[in-house]
Amino acid sequence: MISLLSYSKMKSEQKLCKDTVINICSRITDDDLKFVLINNYEDFLNLTSSLPSYDISIFDIVNDRAINAAESARSENKSMFIMIIADKNISPMEYIKPSIMASALLLRPFSKEMLSTVINNLLIEYLKKYSSGDGEKALVIENKGERQIIPYTNIMYLESRSKKIYVIVGNKEYSYYDTLDNLENKLGSEFIRCHRSYIVSRYYIKKIQLSQNLIVLNDDSLIPISRSYKSRVKELK
Known part of the structure; x- marks a missing residue:
């Protein structure tokens, strides 16, 4: 099973991400998928204790709370694959740093094709890392x-x-x-x-x-x- 967490205030964008992940997973793996959507910081804090069980997370970097959430996720789970979605007017220094260590980045505005490409590459890298004898045990x-x-x-x-x-x-x-x-x-x-x-x-x-x-x-x-x-x-x- 692949467990994925999405933290964003934009519900329509979350749904698009979820649909994209489901479509790609159905094509490249037989693993079941668990997808959890979080829309506010308080709900994220309630989920903190279970962060180690998530394999992949998507964070919409819209404010300091979103950055704090990404940093908290990385602190709780050193091997989690993290994907960042950010506006171009946000300085990369806010999210490209060791306390987050993002595996993928998507900048707005983006098309469905761009989203699909980034998520596809992320999922393939995850499966390559944990389905082979190479990489982390x-x-x-x-x-x-x-x-x-x-x-x-x-x-x-x-x-x-x-x-x-x-x-x-x-x-x-x-x-x-x-x-x-x-x-x-x-x-x-x-x-x-x-x-x-x-x-x-x-x-x-x-x-x-x-x-x-x-x-x-x-x-x-x-x-x-x-x-x-x-x-x-x-x-x-």
């Missing part, structure tokens, strides 16, 4: 005929529960059948096994409380440390 989950591609950088931790693996991404979780032993061999050095039921991403660790046998994550989630894996966790201190 990602966990590919096959479940009930659906495929979910989750970049390693978005995974907070993995938990073994009820004979299934639960992949925690922000406030969402994805489940499928596998074992932590198998995943431990597959995942890179950015992950550490801390318990027979948990593997944690080092990127999301806020602090380690060895005396309490706990790992505290950036969102204050508590992950247990078992005696068998305590020596591994000690190396991170």
Whole structure:
């Protein structure tokens, strides 16, 4: 599944973007598409905790709030593909910067053909990056005929529960059948096994409380440390 977020005050333009994405996706991929439309900053703030689960976002840079939203999205999701739509009278210095790192840019006024070309190129680059062995590593989950591609950088931790693996991404979780032993061999050095039921991403660790046998994550989630894996966790201190 490809999840896409669009933040804009221009509803007609949002609809055009959505229709374009749907048409192109139906042509170039079999992945399902989840498209979420946001029209105001308050709704965006309510969505902040789930930003790590989005693959692509489109931001209409019309004011400081829109720029703040793009920066927040990038902060929460380092691997998200971000597309910027902006007026020509807005200085590029406002949105071409490391805190946003846009993957695509579209300037107004634009035609349907221009929009289609930019979105097509963006989607192809996304699929090339996460469908091949090159580029950033990602966990590919096959479940009930659906495929979910989750970049390693978005995974907070993995938990073994009820004979299934639960992949925690922000406030969402994805489940499928596998074992932590198998995943431990597959995942890179950015992950550490801390318990027979948990593997944690080092990127999301806020602090380690060895005396309490706990790992505290950036969102204050508590992950247990078992005696068998305590020596591994000690190396991170």
